[in-house]
Amino acid sequence: MKTALIACRTGMGSSMMLKIKVDQVIRENKFPIKAEHNTIDAVGQFKGDLLITMADLVPDLKNKVKYIIGIQNLMDKKEIKEKLEKFLADSN
Structure with a gap:
């Protein structure tokens, strides 16, 4: 089981x-x-596998976690699914 943190500014x-x-x-899925x-x-205390955040925050956070996903459209389940599938494939 992988652990993901979903975070934004507030x-x-x-x-x-x-x-x-x-x-x-x-x-x-x-x-x-x-x-x-x-x-x-x-994020600094997070010891899990994946950070999921908004795409505009990725440049500020990419060096603080093992793997980061930036989402453009928060309501787009297809985008989320594709990026989670890539994460799972990359982490095997």
């Missing part, structure tokens, strides 16, 4: 919407991922 609006969509994609939610301030 941990309220966009990342909460993203977590809902990511959880739906994980369930629908039976991906072996457990998703957590927090602010980007928590």
Whole structure:
């Protein structure tokens, strides 16, 4: 089981919407991922496998985690699925 952190600047609006969509994609596809939610301030303490955030935050965070996914459209389950599949393929 992989662990993912879903984070944004404040941990309220966009990342909460993203977590809902990511959880739906994980369930629908039976991906072996457990998703957590927090602010980007928590990234430094995160010891999991994957950070999922908005695409515009990736440049600021890419050196702080093992693997990062930047999502352009928070409501696009197809984009989320494709990027999670790539992560799972890369992590095997």
